[in-house]
Amino acid sequence: MDSSEEKQNRSLAELVAVVEALIFVSDEPLTTKLLAEILDEDKESIEAAVEELGDEYKNRESGLQLREIAGGWQISTRTEFHEDVRKFLKTRPSAKLSLASLETLAVIAYKQPVTVPEILEIRGVQSASAIKTLLEKRLIVTRGHKETVGRPMQYGTSKEFLIQFGLKDLSELPSIEDFEDLAS
Amino acid sequence: MEKQQEHFSFDFFTGTPQIVAESADELKIKLGEFAGPLDLLLYLIKQEQANIFDIPIAKITDEYLRYIRLMKTLDISVAADFLVMAATLIEIKSKMLLPREPSEAEDEEIDDPRKELIDRLLEYEKYKSAAQMLYERTTIEQATFARGQIESDENNAEINATMFDLLTVFQKIVTRHKDEVQMEIHREEISLADMIKTLKKRLFDQIELSVLEFFEEMQSKRELVTAFVAVLEITRTESVKLIQSKTFGDIILKKI
Numbered sequence: 001m002d003s004s005e006e007k008q009n010r011s012l013a014e015l016v017a018v019v020e021a022l023i024f025v026s027d028e029p030l031t032t033k034l035l036a037e038i039l040d041e042d043k044e045s046i047e048a049a050v051e052e053l054g055d056e057y058k059n060r061e062s063g064l065q066l067r068e069i070a071g072g073w074q075i076s077t078r079t080e081f082h083e084d085v086r087k088f089l090k091t092r093p094s095a096k097l098s099l100a101s102l103e104t105l106a107v108i109a110y111k112q113p114v115t116v117p118e119i120l121e122i123r124g125v126q127s128a129s130a131i132k133t134l135l136e137k138r139l140i141v142t143r144g145h146k147e148t149v150g151r152p153m154q155y156g157t158s159k160e161f162l163i164q165f166g167l168k169d170l171s172e173l174p175s176i177e178d179f180e181d182l183a184s
Numbered sequence: 185m186e187k188q189q190e191h192f193s194f195d196f197f198t199g200t201p202q203i204v205a206e207s208a209d210e211l212k213i214k215l216g217e218f219a220g221p222l223d224l225l226l227y228l229i230k231q232e233q234a235n236i237f238d239i240p241i242a243k244i245t246d247e248y249l250r251y252i253r254l255m256k257t258l259d260i261s262v263a264a265d266f267l268v269m270a271a272t273l274i275e276i277k278s279k280m281l282l283p284r285e286p287s288e289a290e291d292e293e294i295d296d297p298r299k300e301l302i303d304r305l306l307e308y309e310k311y312k313s314a315a316q317m318l319y320e321r322t323t324i325e326q327a328t329f330a331r332g333q334i335e336s337d338e339n340n341a342e343i344n345a346t347m348f349d350l351l352t353v354f355q356k357i358v359t360r361h362k363d364e365v366q367m368e369i370h371r372e373e374i375s376l377a378d379m380i381k382t383l384k385k386r387l388f389d390q391i392e393l394s395v396l397e398f399f400e401e402m403q404s405k406r407e408l409v410t411a412f413v414a415v416l417e418i419t420r421t422e423s424v425k426l427i428q429s430k431t432f433g434d435i436i437l438k439k440i
Contacts, residue, residue, distance in 0.1 A: 025334055065328070074330055082327035093326045099219045102315035110314065122311055124304070125220035125265045135421060142421060159423070165318060166325045179313035180306070 015041065015049040016056070020075075023053075029072030029163070070162035071169055097133070104130035105139060109161070110176045113143040113154035131155065139164065221269035222308040224251065229305075236305060239298055241280050245273040276301060347416075349428050350395065353435055354412050357399045373406060379414040387424065387439050395426075395435040 010018070018039060023030050035046045050073055054066040065078050077085050086092070097105065104127045107119050119127050134140040138160040145151040162169065218224045228247050234240050252270055255262050279297035296302075374382075387393050395415060402408040415437065418424055427436045 024331065027331070027334070076328045076330040079324060079327035082329075085329050089329070096319070096322060099315065102318050103219055103311055106311045106314035106318055109318075110311070122304075122307055123220055124222040124269065124308065125263065138423070164325060165321045166328070167321075174314075174317065176310050176314060179310040179317070 010039075010041070010045075012045075012049060012052060015039070015045060016052045019046065019049045020053050023066070023073050023075050029069045029074040031072040034072075067166070068168040069166060070159050097137075098130070100125070100127070101130040101133050105134055105157075105161075108134070108140055108155050109157050109170070109173060112156035113146070114156075115146050115152040115154055117152060219312075220263075221266045222305060223312065224248065224266070225269070226305060226309060226312070237302060239302065241273070241277050241298060245277045248273055272301065346426075350412075350415065350426065350435055353395055354399065354408075357396070357408065358405070361405075373404075374410060376410050376413060376417075379407075379410045380417055383411075383414050383418055384422070387418070387422075387437060391439050393437045395437055397434075398437075 019035060022035060022038065032043055032046050032050070035041075035050075036043050039046070050066065056062075057064055057066055063078055063081055064075050067074050067076065103123055104119060107122050108114055111118065111122075116127065116131070119131075131140070138158055140155050140161065141158045143154045143156040146154050157170070161167075167173065218227065225244070225248065228244055228251070229236055229239060232240065232243060232247070234244065249270060252262055252266060255266075276297045383393075383398070386398075398415070399408060399411055402411050418437070419426060423440045425438045425440050427438055428434070429436075
Protein backbone atom coordinates (compact mmCIF):
# COMPACT_ATOMS: atom_id res chain seq x y z
CA MET A 1 0.00 0.00 0.00
CA ASP A 2 1.36 3.33 -1.00
CA SER A 3 1.51 5.16 2.29
CA SER A 4 1.94 8.51 0.63
CA GLU A 5 -1.57 8.24 -0.76
CA GLU A 6 -3.45 10.62 1.47
CA LYS A 7 -7.17 10.72 1.29
CA GLN A 8 -7.08 14.47 1.93
CA ASN A 9 -4.73 16.92 0.36
CA ARG A 10 -3.36 18.69 3.38
CA SER A 11 0.25 19.67 3.72
CA LEU A 12 2.03 18.74 6.91
CA ALA A 13 1.74 22.30 8.19
CA GLU A 14 -2.00 22.36 7.57
CA LEU A 15 -2.43 19.02 9.24
CA VAL A 16 -0.42 20.07 12.27
CA ALA A 17 -2.65 23.12 12.63
CA VAL A 18 -5.96 21.29 12.40
CA VAL A 19 -4.76 18.50 14.71
CA GLU A 20 -3.78 21.15 17.21
CA ALA A 21 -7.24 22.71 16.97
CA LEU A 22 -8.99 19.40 17.57
CA ILE A 23 -6.83 18.33 20.48
CA PHE A 24 -7.39 21.76 21.97
CA VAL A 25 -11.19 21.50 21.96
CA SER A 26 -11.39 17.89 23.05
CA ASP A 27 -12.00 17.54 26.77
CA GLU A 28 -10.62 14.01 26.70
CA PRO A 29 -7.32 12.75 25.33
CA LEU A 30 -7.83 12.29 21.60
CA THR A 31 -6.65 9.08 19.94
CA THR A 32 -4.70 8.92 16.71
CA LYS A 33 -7.42 6.65 15.35
CA LEU A 34 -10.19 9.16 16.01
CA LEU A 35 -8.15 11.99 14.55
CA ALA A 36 -7.55 9.96 11.41
CA GLU A 37 -11.27 9.25 11.10
CA ILE A 38 -12.43 12.80 11.64
CA LEU A 39 -9.85 14.31 9.32
CA ASP A 40 -9.98 11.55 6.75
CA GLU A 41 -6.23 11.09 6.87
CA ASP A 42 -4.16 8.00 7.39
CA LYS A 43 -2.63 7.05 10.69
CA GLU A 44 0.93 7.76 9.63
CA SER A 45 0.11 11.31 8.60
CA ILE A 46 -1.55 11.95 11.94
CA GLU A 47 1.41 10.55 13.83
CA ALA A 48 3.79 12.75 11.84
CA ALA A 49 1.62 15.79 12.53
CA VAL A 50 1.41 15.04 16.25
CA GLU A 51 5.15 14.60 16.52
CA GLU A 52 5.70 17.87 14.67
CA LEU A 53 3.24 19.65 16.97
CA GLY A 54 4.99 18.33 20.08
CA ASP A 55 8.35 19.46 18.72
CA GLU A 56 7.01 22.90 17.93
CA TYR A 57 5.86 23.36 21.50
CA LYS A 58 9.25 22.24 22.77
CA ASN A 59 11.28 24.33 20.36
CA ARG A 60 9.59 27.59 21.10
CA GLU A 61 9.53 26.82 24.82
CA SER A 62 5.80 27.03 24.90
CA GLY A 63 3.78 27.21 28.08
CA LEU A 64 1.97 24.18 26.71
CA GLN A 65 3.03 20.61 26.17
CA LEU A 66 1.66 17.75 24.12
CA ARG A 67 1.47 14.41 25.88
CA GLU A 68 0.14 10.96 25.29
CA ILE A 69 -2.26 10.16 28.12
CA ALA A 70 -4.57 7.18 28.44
CA GLY A 71 -3.91 6.22 24.84
CA GLY A 72 -4.69 9.64 23.37
CA TRP A 73 -3.17 13.08 22.87
CA GLN A 74 -3.63 15.92 25.29
CA ILE A 75 -2.48 19.52 25.40
CA SER A 76 -1.81 20.77 28.90
CA THR A 77 0.19 23.41 30.68
CA ARG A 78 3.82 22.76 31.51
CA THR A 79 4.48 21.97 35.15
CA GLU A 80 6.86 24.91 35.51
CA PHE A 81 3.93 27.29 35.47
CA HIS A 82 1.73 25.54 37.98
CA GLU A 83 1.92 28.27 40.58
CA ASP A 84 0.72 31.01 38.28
CA VAL A 85 -1.92 28.80 36.73
CA ARG A 86 -3.18 27.80 40.15
CA LYS A 87 -3.32 31.42 41.23
CA PHE A 88 -5.37 32.22 38.19
CA LEU A 89 -7.73 29.27 38.53
CA LYS A 90 -7.86 29.75 42.27
CA THR A 91 -7.54 26.04 42.85
CA ARG A 92 -5.68 24.20 45.55
CA PRO A 93 -3.98 20.87 45.07
CA SER A 94 -6.65 18.26 45.63
CA ALA A 95 -6.38 15.98 48.62
CA LYS A 96 -3.72 13.40 48.08
CA LEU A 97 -4.36 9.73 48.62
CA SER A 98 -3.32 8.14 51.91
CA LEU A 99 -0.40 5.72 52.04
CA ALA A 100 -2.80 2.82 52.49
CA SER A 101 -4.80 3.86 49.42
CA LEU A 102 -1.65 4.34 47.34
CA GLU A 103 -0.32 0.93 48.34
CA THR A 104 -3.64 -0.69 47.52
CA LEU A 105 -3.70 1.14 44.21
CA ALA A 106 -0.15 0.04 43.44
CA VAL A 107 -1.05 -3.60 44.06
CA ILE A 108 -4.15 -3.32 41.89
CA ALA A 109 -2.29 -1.50 39.12
CA TYR A 110 0.43 -4.14 38.91
CA LYS A 111 -1.56 -7.27 39.59
CA GLN A 112 -4.88 -6.62 37.94
CA PRO A 113 -7.28 -8.21 37.93
CA VAL A 114 -6.82 -8.85 41.63
CA THR A 115 -9.08 -9.86 44.53
CA VAL A 116 -9.28 -8.49 48.04
CA PRO A 117 -7.67 -11.59 49.63
CA GLU A 118 -4.79 -11.29 47.18
CA ILE A 119 -4.32 -7.66 48.16
CA LEU A 120 -4.38 -8.68 51.82
CA GLU A 121 -1.68 -11.25 51.17
CA ILE A 122 0.70 -8.60 49.84
CA ARG A 123 -0.11 -5.68 52.09
CA GLY A 124 -0.72 -7.60 55.30
CA VAL A 125 -3.78 -5.47 56.12
CA GLN A 126 -7.45 -5.38 55.25
CA SER A 127 -7.96 -2.83 52.51
CA ALA A 128 -11.72 -2.35 52.53
CA SER A 129 -11.72 1.38 53.22
CA ALA A 130 -8.90 1.99 50.75
CA ILE A 131 -10.83 0.15 48.05
CA LYS A 132 -13.93 2.18 48.82
CA THR A 133 -11.95 5.40 48.46
CA LEU A 134 -10.39 4.27 45.20
CA LEU A 135 -13.80 3.29 43.79
CA GLU A 136 -15.26 6.63 44.79
CA LYS A 137 -12.44 8.44 43.03
CA ARG A 138 -13.04 6.21 40.01
CA LEU A 139 -9.42 5.15 39.98
CA ILE A 140 -10.38 1.49 40.08
CA VAL A 141 -13.29 -0.48 38.67
CA THR A 142 -14.63 -3.95 39.23
CA ARG A 143 -13.59 -6.52 36.70
CA GLY A 144 -15.88 -9.42 37.20
CA HIS A 145 -15.35 -12.31 39.55
CA LYS A 146 -12.56 -14.78 39.92
CA GLU A 147 -13.76 -18.29 39.21
CA THR A 148 -12.61 -19.81 42.47
CA VAL A 149 -14.37 -20.70 45.71
CA GLY A 150 -16.52 -17.81 46.83
CA ARG A 151 -16.25 -16.09 43.41
CA PRO A 152 -14.51 -13.04 44.87
CA MET A 153 -14.74 -9.70 43.08
CA GLN A 154 -11.77 -8.62 41.04
CA TYR A 155 -10.49 -5.09 40.64
CA GLY A 156 -8.49 -3.27 38.01
CA THR A 157 -7.49 0.31 37.27
CA SER A 158 -9.64 2.65 35.18
CA LYS A 159 -9.03 5.15 32.41
CA GLU A 160 -9.28 7.87 35.04
CA PHE A 161 -6.30 6.26 36.76
CA LEU A 162 -4.23 6.67 33.59
CA ILE A 163 -5.31 10.28 33.25
CA GLN A 164 -4.68 11.23 36.87
CA PHE A 165 -1.29 9.60 36.95
CA GLY A 166 -0.22 10.91 33.58
CA LEU A 167 0.19 7.50 31.96
CA LYS A 168 -0.05 6.66 28.29
CA ASP A 169 -1.09 3.15 29.17
CA LEU A 170 -0.32 0.54 31.82
CA SER A 171 2.91 -0.47 30.13
CA GLU A 172 4.29 2.94 31.02
CA LEU A 173 4.42 1.89 34.68
CA PRO A 174 7.96 0.93 35.61
CA SER A 175 8.39 -2.80 36.07
CA ILE A 176 7.65 -3.88 39.64
CA GLU A 177 10.98 -5.65 39.77
CA ASP A 178 12.65 -2.25 39.46
CA PHE A 179 11.45 -1.55 42.99
CA GLU A 180 13.37 -4.41 44.48
CA ASP A 181 15.10 -3.32 47.64
CA LEU A 182 15.89 0.27 46.68
CA ALA A 183 16.85 1.04 50.24
CA SER A 184 19.44 -1.69 50.71
CA MET B 185 4.64 0.38 89.94
CA GLU B 186 6.36 3.31 88.38
CA LYS B 187 3.95 5.80 86.96
CA GLN B 188 3.95 5.89 83.18
CA GLN B 189 5.90 8.87 81.96
CA GLU B 190 4.48 10.95 79.17
CA HIS B 191 7.76 10.96 77.31
CA PHE B 192 8.02 7.73 75.32
CA SER B 193 10.90 6.81 73.16
CA PHE B 194 12.29 3.88 71.27
CA ASP B 195 16.01 3.98 71.09
CA PHE B 196 17.67 1.08 69.40
CA PHE B 197 21.07 2.49 68.70
CA THR B 198 22.57 5.85 69.46
CA GLY B 199 22.47 8.01 66.46
CA THR B 200 19.44 6.42 64.87
CA PRO B 201 16.15 8.31 64.75
CA GLN B 202 13.87 7.85 67.71
CA ILE B 203 10.15 7.94 68.00
CA VAL B 204 9.65 10.59 70.61
CA ALA B 205 6.28 11.90 71.63
CA GLU B 206 5.42 14.60 74.07
CA SER B 207 1.96 13.23 74.59
CA ALA B 208 -0.20 10.23 73.84
CA ASP B 209 -1.94 12.12 71.02
CA GLU B 210 1.28 12.87 69.25
CA LEU B 211 2.34 9.25 69.51
CA LYS B 212 -1.05 8.25 68.16
CA ILE B 213 -0.34 10.27 65.04
CA LYS B 214 3.13 8.80 64.63
CA LEU B 215 1.82 5.27 65.06
CA GLY B 216 -0.94 5.96 62.56
CA GLU B 217 1.66 6.46 59.90
CA PHE B 218 2.31 2.77 59.54
CA ALA B 219 0.27 1.28 56.74
CA GLY B 220 0.25 -2.12 58.35
CA PRO B 221 2.29 -4.74 60.24
CA LEU B 222 4.66 -5.26 57.33
CA ASP B 223 5.34 -1.55 57.20
CA LEU B 224 6.05 -1.54 60.93
CA LEU B 225 8.34 -4.55 60.61
CA LEU B 226 10.33 -2.94 57.83
CA TYR B 227 10.69 0.12 60.00
CA LEU B 228 11.92 -1.91 62.97
CA ILE B 229 14.36 -3.86 60.81
CA LYS B 230 15.80 -0.64 59.46
CA GLN B 231 15.96 0.83 62.95
CA GLU B 232 17.99 -2.18 64.03
CA GLN B 233 20.08 -1.80 60.92
CA ALA B 234 19.47 -5.50 60.56
CA ASN B 235 19.94 -7.55 57.45
CA ILE B 236 16.56 -8.38 56.02
CA PHE B 237 17.90 -11.69 54.77
CA ASP B 238 19.02 -12.62 58.26
CA ILE B 239 16.48 -11.03 60.56
CA PRO B 240 17.38 -11.17 64.24
CA ILE B 241 13.99 -12.66 64.97
CA ALA B 242 14.18 -12.60 68.75
CA LYS B 243 15.06 -8.91 68.92
CA ILE B 244 12.63 -7.85 66.23
CA THR B 245 9.79 -9.83 67.80
CA ASP B 246 10.47 -8.22 71.15
CA GLU B 247 10.50 -4.72 69.66
CA TYR B 248 7.34 -5.44 67.71
CA LEU B 249 5.54 -6.68 70.80
CA ARG B 250 6.76 -3.70 72.80
CA TYR B 251 5.25 -1.50 70.15
CA ILE B 252 1.93 -3.31 70.20
CA ARG B 253 1.84 -3.17 73.98
CA LEU B 254 2.54 0.54 73.86
CA MET B 255 -0.38 1.05 71.50
CA LYS B 256 -2.64 -0.84 73.87
CA THR B 257 -1.39 1.12 76.86
CA LEU B 258 -2.28 4.30 75.10
CA ASP B 259 -5.67 2.84 74.30
CA ILE B 260 -5.04 2.95 70.58
CA SER B 261 -7.03 0.23 68.95
CA VAL B 262 -4.72 -2.30 67.40
CA ALA B 263 -5.98 -3.66 64.10
CA ALA B 264 -6.39 -7.41 64.01
CA ASP B 265 -3.78 -7.66 61.30
CA PHE B 266 -1.13 -6.34 63.67
CA LEU B 267 -2.03 -9.05 66.15
CA VAL B 268 -1.92 -11.77 63.52
CA MET B 269 1.61 -10.64 62.69
CA ALA B 270 2.54 -10.71 66.38
CA ALA B 271 1.43 -14.32 66.56
CA THR B 272 3.37 -15.13 63.40
CA LEU B 273 6.54 -13.58 64.79
CA ILE B 274 6.24 -15.47 68.04
CA GLU B 275 5.77 -18.68 66.14
CA ILE B 276 8.84 -18.07 64.00
CA LYS B 277 10.85 -17.12 67.06
CA SER B 278 9.96 -20.34 68.85
CA LYS B 279 10.75 -22.42 65.76
CA MET B 280 14.16 -20.78 65.60
CA LEU B 281 14.80 -21.73 69.22
CA LEU B 282 14.12 -25.41 68.67
CA PRO B 283 17.25 -27.52 68.48
CA ARG B 284 17.88 -28.80 64.97
CA GLU B 285 18.03 -32.45 64.04
CA PRO B 286 21.70 -33.43 63.74
CA SER B 287 21.17 -35.03 60.31
CA GLU B 288 19.57 -31.88 58.93
CA ALA B 289 22.26 -29.57 60.23
CA GLU B 290 24.96 -31.19 58.12
CA ASP B 291 24.49 -30.42 54.50
CA GLU B 292 20.83 -30.34 53.62
CA GLU B 293 19.08 -27.06 53.06
CA ILE B 294 17.20 -26.35 56.26
CA ASP B 295 13.81 -24.78 56.03
CA ASP B 296 14.45 -21.39 57.52
CA PRO B 297 11.32 -20.55 59.51
CA ARG B 298 11.90 -16.93 58.59
CA LYS B 299 11.90 -17.53 54.87
CA GLU B 300 8.21 -16.97 54.27
CA LEU B 301 8.25 -13.78 56.28
CA ILE B 302 11.30 -12.50 54.44
CA ASP B 303 9.66 -13.22 51.10
CA ARG B 304 6.55 -11.37 52.19
CA LEU B 305 8.56 -8.40 53.39
CA LEU B 306 10.51 -8.19 50.15
CA GLU B 307 7.34 -8.46 48.10
CA TYR B 308 5.62 -5.82 50.22
CA GLU B 309 8.61 -3.51 49.98
CA LYS B 310 8.29 -3.48 46.20
CA TYR B 311 4.69 -2.30 46.37
CA LYS B 312 5.49 0.22 49.04
CA SER B 313 8.10 1.71 46.72
CA ALA B 314 5.65 1.53 43.83
CA ALA B 315 3.16 3.46 45.95
CA GLN B 316 5.82 6.11 46.49
CA MET B 317 6.32 6.30 42.74
CA LEU B 318 2.59 6.81 42.24
CA TYR B 319 2.63 9.54 44.86
CA GLU B 320 5.39 11.34 43.01
CA ARG B 321 3.45 11.04 39.79
CA THR B 322 0.40 12.72 41.27
CA THR B 323 2.61 15.56 42.45
CA ILE B 324 3.64 16.12 38.84
CA GLU B 325 0.16 15.64 37.45
CA GLN B 326 -1.32 18.15 39.83
CA ALA B 327 1.04 20.74 38.36
CA THR B 328 -0.27 20.39 34.82
CA PHE B 329 -3.68 21.57 33.63
CA ALA B 330 -5.72 20.74 30.59
CA ARG B 331 -8.33 23.10 29.27
CA GLY B 332 -11.70 23.18 31.01
CA GLN B 333 -14.91 22.25 29.29
CA ILE B 334 -16.06 24.16 26.24
CA GLU B 335 -19.74 24.77 25.64
CA SER B 336 -21.10 22.24 23.21
CA ASP B 337 -24.32 20.34 22.58
CA GLU B 338 -23.00 17.54 24.71
CA ASN B 339 -22.83 19.46 27.92
CA ASN B 340 -25.04 22.42 27.38
CA ALA B 341 -28.55 21.50 26.29
CA GLU B 342 -28.73 18.72 28.77
CA ILE B 343 -28.51 19.30 32.46
CA ASN B 344 -26.78 16.66 34.43
CA ALA B 345 -29.33 14.99 36.66
CA THR B 346 -28.81 14.69 40.36
CA MET B 347 -29.77 11.89 42.68
CA PHE B 348 -32.86 13.86 43.67
CA ASP B 349 -34.03 13.93 40.11
CA LEU B 350 -33.56 10.21 39.96
CA LEU B 351 -35.57 9.79 43.11
CA THR B 352 -38.34 11.94 41.63
CA VAL B 353 -38.62 9.71 38.59
CA PHE B 354 -38.65 6.70 40.84
CA GLN B 355 -41.40 8.18 42.97
CA LYS B 356 -43.44 8.99 39.90
CA ILE B 357 -43.51 5.37 38.90
CA VAL B 358 -44.31 4.11 42.36
CA THR B 359 -47.26 6.50 42.57
CA ARG B 360 -48.44 5.61 39.11
CA HIS B 361 -48.59 1.95 39.95
CA LYS B 362 -49.66 1.97 43.53
CA ASP B 363 -53.26 1.39 42.66
CA GLU B 364 -52.58 -1.52 40.41
CA VAL B 365 -53.48 -4.93 41.63
CA GLN B 366 -50.33 -6.95 41.98
CA MET B 367 -50.02 -9.69 39.43
CA GLU B 368 -50.87 -13.12 40.73
CA ILE B 369 -48.02 -14.80 38.97
CA HIS B 370 -44.64 -13.34 39.82
CA ARG B 371 -41.52 -14.12 37.94
CA GLU B 372 -38.69 -15.17 40.18
CA GLU B 373 -37.41 -12.20 42.16
CA ILE B 374 -34.27 -10.96 40.58
CA SER B 375 -31.23 -10.34 42.79
CA LEU B 376 -29.38 -7.04 42.93
CA ALA B 377 -26.26 -8.58 41.41
CA ASP B 378 -28.25 -9.92 38.45
CA MET B 379 -30.09 -6.63 38.07
CA ILE B 380 -26.78 -4.80 37.90
CA LYS B 381 -25.48 -7.31 35.40
CA THR B 382 -28.58 -6.90 33.21
CA LEU B 383 -28.42 -3.13 33.42
CA LYS B 384 -24.74 -3.09 32.55
CA LYS B 385 -25.25 -5.27 29.53
CA ARG B 386 -28.16 -3.19 28.27
CA LEU B 387 -26.14 -0.04 28.75
CA PHE B 388 -23.10 -1.38 26.93
CA ASP B 389 -25.29 -2.51 24.06
CA GLN B 390 -27.49 0.55 23.77
CA ILE B 391 -25.08 3.21 25.12
CA GLU B 392 -28.12 5.22 26.22
CA LEU B 393 -30.95 3.95 28.37
CA SER B 394 -34.10 5.65 29.57
CA VAL B 395 -34.35 5.29 33.33
CA LEU B 396 -38.11 5.74 33.15
CA GLU B 397 -38.45 2.91 30.65
CA PHE B 398 -36.17 0.69 32.70
CA PHE B 399 -38.19 1.25 35.85
CA GLU B 400 -41.46 0.66 33.95
CA GLU B 401 -40.27 -2.82 33.06
CA MET B 402 -40.21 -3.91 36.69
CA GLN B 403 -43.05 -6.12 37.70
CA SER B 404 -43.17 -5.63 41.42
CA LYS B 405 -42.35 -3.00 43.96
CA ARG B 406 -39.41 -5.05 45.19
CA GLU B 407 -38.04 -5.30 41.67
CA LEU B 408 -38.49 -1.58 41.26
CA VAL B 409 -36.47 -0.91 44.39
CA THR B 410 -33.79 -3.33 43.23
CA ALA B 411 -33.70 -1.53 39.88
CA PHE B 412 -33.33 1.81 41.60
CA VAL B 413 -30.42 0.57 43.71
CA ALA B 414 -28.88 -0.96 40.60
CA VAL B 415 -28.97 2.39 38.81
CA LEU B 416 -27.35 4.08 41.83
CA GLU B 417 -24.67 1.42 41.97
CA ILE B 418 -23.88 1.69 38.26
CA THR B 419 -23.61 5.45 38.56
CA ARG B 420 -21.15 4.99 41.37
CA THR B 421 -18.88 2.34 39.92
CA GLU B 422 -19.04 2.76 36.17
CA SER B 423 -18.30 5.52 33.71
CA VAL B 424 -21.87 6.65 33.19
CA LYS B 425 -23.72 9.96 33.11
CA LEU B 426 -27.22 10.80 34.19
CA ILE B 427 -28.77 13.34 31.84
CA GLN B 428 -32.07 15.13 32.11
CA SER B 429 -33.14 17.39 29.23
CA LYS B 430 -36.26 18.81 30.79
CA THR B 431 -36.81 19.67 34.40
CA PHE B 432 -38.76 16.73 35.89
CA GLY B 433 -38.44 14.94 32.57
CA ASP B 434 -37.07 11.51 31.87
CA ILE B 435 -33.51 10.73 32.90
CA ILE B 436 -31.17 9.07 30.46
CA LEU B 437 -28.40 6.79 31.67
CA LYS B 438 -25.53 7.21 29.28
CA LYS B 439 -22.30 5.32 29.05
CA ILE B 440 -19.32 7.64 28.70
